[in-house]
Amino acid sequence: MTLGSPNELEVVAAEDxxxxxxxEPEDQRGPAQIKGRSLWALAWRRLRRDKPAMAGGVVIILLxxxxxxxxxxxxxxxxxxxxxxxxxxxxxxxxDPLTQMPIGAFSGVSGRFWLGITPIGGQDILTNLLFGARTxxxxxxxxxxxxxxxxVALGLIAGFYRGxxxxxLSRIMDVLLSFPVxxxxxxxxxxxxxxxxxxxxxxxxxxxxxxxxxxxxxxRIVRGQVLSLREKEFVEAARSLxxxxxxxxxxxxLPSLVGPILVYxxxxxxxxxxxxxxxxxLGIGVIPPTPSWGQMLSDAGGYVQIDPWYLFLPGLAIFxxxxxxxxxxxxxxxxxxxxxSR
Amino acid sequence: MIRFILVRFAGMILVVFIxxxxxxxxxxxxxxxxxxxxxxxxxxxxxxxxxxxxxxxxIHRFGFDQPIPVQYWQFLTGIFGKTITDGTSAPVQCPFPCxxxxxxxxxxxxxxxxxxxxxxxxxxxxxAILWLVGGVLVGTFSGLxxxxxxxxxxxxxxxxAVSLPIFFTGPVLLLLFVYTLGWLPGTGYVxxxxxxxxxxxxxxxxxxxxxxxxxxxxxxLTRSNMIETMGEDYIRTARAKGLDRRTIxxxxxxxxxxxxxxxxxxxxxGTLIGSTVITESVFNLRGLGYLSIQSxxxxxxxxILGVTIVAAVALVIANFIVDVLYAVIDPRVTV
Numbered sequence: 001m002t003l004g005s006p007n008e009l010e011v012v013a014a015e016d017x018x019x020x021x022x023x024e025p026e027d028q029r030g031p032a033q034i035k036g037r038s039l040w041a042l043a044w045r046r047l048r049r050d051k052p053a054m055a056g057g058v059v060i061i062l063l064x065x066x067x068x069x070x071x072x073x074x075x076x077x078x079x080x081x082x083x084x085x086x087x088x089x090x091x092x093x094x095x096d097p098l099t100q101m102p103i104g105a106f107s108g109v110s111g112r113f114w115l116g117i118t119p120i121g122g123q124d125i126l127t128n129l130l131f132g133a134r135t136x137x138x139x140x141x142x143x144x145x146x147x148x149x150x151x152v153a154l155g156l157i158a159g160f161y162r163g164x165x166x167x168x169l170s171r172i173m174d175v176l177l178s179f180p181v182x183x184x185x186x187x188x189x190x191x192x193x194x195x196x197x198x199x200x201x202x203x204x205x206x207x208x209x210x211x212x213x214x215x216x217x218x219x220r221i222v223r224g225q226v227l228s229l230r231e232k233e234f235v236e237a238a239r240s241l242x243x244x245x246x247x248x249x250x251x252x253x254l255p256s257l258v259g260p261i262l263v264y265x266x267x268x269x270x271x272x273x274x275x276x277x278x279x280x281x282l283g284i285g286v287i288p289p290t291p292s293w294g295q296m297l298s299d300a301g302g303y304v305q306i307d308p309w310y311l312f313l314p315g316l317a318i319f320x321x322x323x324x325x326x327x328x329x330x331x332x333x334x335x336x337x338x339x340x341s342r
Numbered sequence: 343m344i345r346f347i348l349v350r351f352a353g354m355i356l357v358v359f360i361x362x363x364x365x366x367x368x369x370x371x372x373x374x375x376x377x378x379x380x381x382x383x384x385x386x387x388x389x390x391x392x393x394x395x396x397x398x399x400x401i402h403r404f405g406f407d408q409p410i411p412v413q414y415w416q417f418l419t420g421i422f423g424k425t426i427t428d429g430t431s432a433p434v435q436c437p438f439p440c441x442x443x444x445x446x447x448x449x450x451x452x453x454x455x456x457x458x459x460x461x462x463x464x465x466x467x468x469x470a471i472l473w474l475v476g477g478v479l480v481g482t483f484s485g486l487x488x489x490x491x492x493x494x495x496x497x498x499x500x501x502x503a504v505s506l507p508i509f510f511t512g513p514v515l516l517l518l519f520v521y522t523l524g525w526l527p528g529t530g531y532v533x534x535x536x537x538x539x540x541x542x543x544x545x546x547x548x549x550x551x552x553x554x555x556x557x558x559x560x561x562x563l564t565r566s567n568m569i570e571t572m573g574e575d576y577i578r579t580a581r582a583k584g585l586d587r588r589t590i591x592x593x594x595x596x597x598x599x600x601x602x603x604x605x606x607x608x609x610x611x612g613t614l615i616g617s618t619v620i621t622e623s624v625f626n627l628r629g630l631g632y633l634s635i636q637s638x639x640x641x642x643x644x645x646i647l648g649v650t651i652v653a654a655v656a657l658v659i660a661n662f663i664v665d666v667l668y669a670v671i672d673p674r675v676t677v
Contacts, residue, residue, distance in 0.1 A: 175357050178609075178661050180653035182617045183634055187365055187646050190638045191372040274507050278620055281509045282635055294509065301513045301624070305521045315510035323505040330501070 039336075043259075046335035053331020059324035067134040074127045079113070081131045082289040085122035095122050099306070107309045115313055118296075119303050125296075125310065129317050132291040136321065139206055139286070140272035144265055146211025151218030152261060156249050158219070159226025170223070173216035185209040189284045199287045206285060210275045218264045222257060229253050259336045266329035270322040277318055293318050343669070350665050354658040361654040366417060369643050370410050380406040384445065384643065417442075441648030446640045451648040454633060461531050461629035465552065465621065466614045468545055472553035473560055474607065480557070481564025482596060488569055496561060503558035512551045512624035519547060529626040548625045552618065556610060560603065567599035574598075601668075608664025612657035 047053055066073070074081065086095055096103055100120045107116025107125060115126040158169035192205045229235065230253065238252045277294030279285035286292045296314035304311050373380040379392065381400055390397040401407050405416055426434045426443045434443055434450065441451035480500065484493040519526050526547060532540035571577065572595050580590045619631030626632075630649055637645035 174353070175360055178357050178612070178657055179361060180613075180615075180617075180650055180657055182619055183631075183646075183650045183653050184361070184365065186619070186634055186638055187650055188368055190641065190646065191368045194372045194641070270505065277507055278509065281507075281620060282623060284635075284638065294507075297507075297509050297513075301509070304513045304517050308517055311510070311513055311517075315507075315514070318507055318510060319502075319505055322507075323502060326501055326505055 039259075043332075043335040047331055050331040050335065052327045053335070056324040056327030056329075056331065059320065060328060063133060063321055063324065064137065066130060067137045070127075070130045070134050074130060077114075077127065079124040079127045081124065081127035081291050083123065085117060085124075086120065095120075101303070101306055107307055107313075116309060118299065118310060119307055125313055128291040128296060129293070129313060132293045132296065132314065132317065133321070135286055135290055135292045136273045136276055136318075139203070139210070139276045140269045142207045143210035143214070143272045143275070144268045146207060147215040147218060147268060148261065148265060150212070150215035152222050152254070152257070154215070155219040155222025156226055156253065159223040160230055160245070160249050160253070162227070166223070169219075173219050176213060176216045179213060181209075181213045185213070185279070186282070186284060189279070193284075197287070199290060202285075202287050203290075206276060206279055209279075210272045214268060214272070218261065218268070221260050221264065225257055225260065226253055229256055263329060263333045263336060266325055266332055270325035270329070273318070273322055273325070346669060347666060350662055354662050357658045358651070358654050362418070362651050363414065365647055365650045366414050367410075369647060370413070372643075380404070441651070442644035444637075444642050444645050446637075446642040447645070451644050454645060455630065455648055455652055458628060458630045458633045460533070461627050462615060462618055462622070462631065464531075464534065464541070464545055465548055465618055465627065465629060466611065468549040469552040469556070470607070470611055470614070472549050473556035476553065477557040477560025478564050478596075478600070478603070481561040482568055482591070482599075484561065485565040485568025485599070486572065486591065488565075493565070497565065500558035500561045503554050506554065508551050508555065508620050509624055511554060512547070512621065515547050515551055516625075531627045531629075548621050548627060551624070552614075552621045560606075563603060563606065564599060567602060568595060571595050571599045605664055605668055608660050608667070612660030612664075615653050615656040615660075 086100070093103070095101065095117075102117045102119060102122070104110065104116075107118070110116075113124050113126070115124075115129070117124055118128070154169055158166040188209060189202070189205055192201060195201075226249075235248055235252055238248050243252065276285060277292065277297070280292040280294030281298040283295075283298065285294055288295065293314040297311065297318075300307070300311040300314065370380075373382070379397065379401065381397065381404065384404060384406075390400065398407075405413055408416070420436075421439055421441065423438045423440055424436055426436050436443065436450055436452070439452050441455070443449075444451055444454060447454060480496045484496040487493055516529070520528055526543055527540070530544060532544045534541040577590060577594055580594050585594075615630065617631070618629060619635055621627070622629045622632040623635060630653065634646055634649040637643075637649070
């Protein structure tokens with residue numbers, strides 16, 4: 001979805017003879033279908049010229065591929081992320097018997113362990129990073145999807161129906177936005193931990209707290225847009241043709257909101273990735289042995305004086321992934337902004 | 343104006359009420375769903391076998407046999423002071439603001455919060471000053487010449503800073519300045535009242551790493567506001583009548599560009615009090631965040647409940663002050 005569809009739209013627009021200079025849409029709120037297409041075509045053209053954004057896009061695709069192919073890649077490489085190499089005959093060669101720290105430079109980099117091993121546990125760092133990418137992307141993706149579904153649906157309803165529904169939903173959004181989210185999440189995760197310590201339950205709770213408390217952000221954006229869109233001629237036209245409220249909301253108004261929703265998505269994913277890593281860092285994230293970058297950083301923090309390499313690897317992984325999403329999201333926002341001159 | 347303040351004040355109370363109900367509610371759910379006696383979550387142990395009369399007596403003494411709304415009401419009225427007793431040791435007087443007693447840490451929750459409070463406040467205020475000054479400076483210089491080298495460097499740096507989590511920058515700063523260069527002492531809080539210089543040294547790295555992310559956001563915000571403001575007609579007028587550049591930028595440009603920053607700042611500062619958990623845990627500062635995460639590890643529910651409510655109160659007060667200030671600063675806001 002990220003890069004494919006604007007391209008398609010550009011082809012469609014080109015077939016319609018809509019590309020080329022002088023087709024800047026004068027009015028962002030232009031309701032015509034044709035103008036909508038050309039906006040996408042222009043956006044894609046702007047985006048393609050934005051080198052940092054494209055670099056971000058490439059990194060995102062690579063990251064998704066790596067996370068999706070983690071299993072075959074790990075078996076090709078011949079290591080299991082959960083396997084501990086701290087006992088038996090091999091242990092003495094890998095970990096210092098006295099300090100339990102990896103033997104050799106850079107956390108014990110070798111032909112067998114390309115990025116070294118962890119202290120004490122003696123786990124392979126590369127596969128942990130690989131599967132950590134999966135944890136990070138899946139949780140961030142699901143949490144973003146949750147906030148999108150809630151935010152878009154409730155934002156649409158609030159903006160479309162107005163009146164008391166809008167008042168109630170807007171108040172709820174205000175309350176959620178002024179909520180001590182992190183502390184409340186900590187409390188919620190603790191309590192659910194009493195009820196069930198299953199890894200899947202924790203996974204779901206993390207997705208819930210990250211997604212649920214962020215829906216008002218997109219909800220407000222959608223509500224604001226719908227408030228003005230619902231007064232447009234195309235809505236009136238649809239209504240005069242006998243379209244019902246649900247049809248108008250989801251088939252007429254929603255397509256006009258794809259731009260802001262897309263931008264929000266690409267910027268919400270990195271913030272949810274940081275959120276997951278943060279919870280895992282605090283020890284209330286995913287439950288080991290599920291690998292997580294935040295957990296690795298938390299573990300590495302204790303050995304930073306002796307084994308700094310172990311800290312840099314997951315740190316770099318988070319930095320590169322989050323930066324890639326931010327670059328792409330920024331580029332997308334600029335590209336979709338009709339006032340943009342680029 | 344009075345009506346505006348009253349409406350906002352009612353909203354404030356509503357938020358705190360909802361936060362307290364929800365937090366209280368999930369703690370009622372825990373023993374219910376896990377089939378463990380609530381006494382366990384309250385005191386950390388179940389001293390008598392389940393079903394025994396002694397345990398029943400204890401449950402009755404703590405009020406866990408009451409309906410949940412009654413328990414909530416007792417908790418709420420208890421904030422204004424009550425006497426706490428577990429029946430075996432001497433009763434403890436718990437004056438306002440009373441959030442109960444932590445049997446794990448053998449202290450009143452309000453005392454624990456009172457001890458942690460200055461740490462979090464020092465952290466928040468120091469970081470806020472750093473990120474406001476840093477963010478606004480970088481943002482202003484970037485916004486004055488969009489596309490210039492300064493702008494590109496500033497915005498690239500800002501984008502990188504937004505992508506760096508504190509639990510990575512923190513340990514890296516510690517590694518560099520404490521463990522390798524030895525310029526600063528190790529982690530831990532030094533109270534301002536005992537040793538101002540030590541306080542400053544102990545807080546410097548936490549301030550920097552916390553301010554880093556916010557400074558980046560503020561720089562980006564200031565930049566875009568600055569670009570917009572400098573394109574306004576009244577700036578052209580100011581230029582046309584021959585004002586010098588410094589006056590134009592500082593008195594006319596920055597002043598207008600900073601108004602939205604005030605709003606965001608109030609919200610961020612309020613939220614910050616509940617979100618310094620990670621910074622405090624990286625730098626081993628015993629603040630509110632550290633207290634709450636420590637209570638999570640010890641399953642010390644009264645403390646978590648108390649900290650969450652205090653954070654909510656701090657947050658809404660910050661939002662309230664900003665709303666009122668904003669109405670005063672910007673006459674366009676309908677009062």
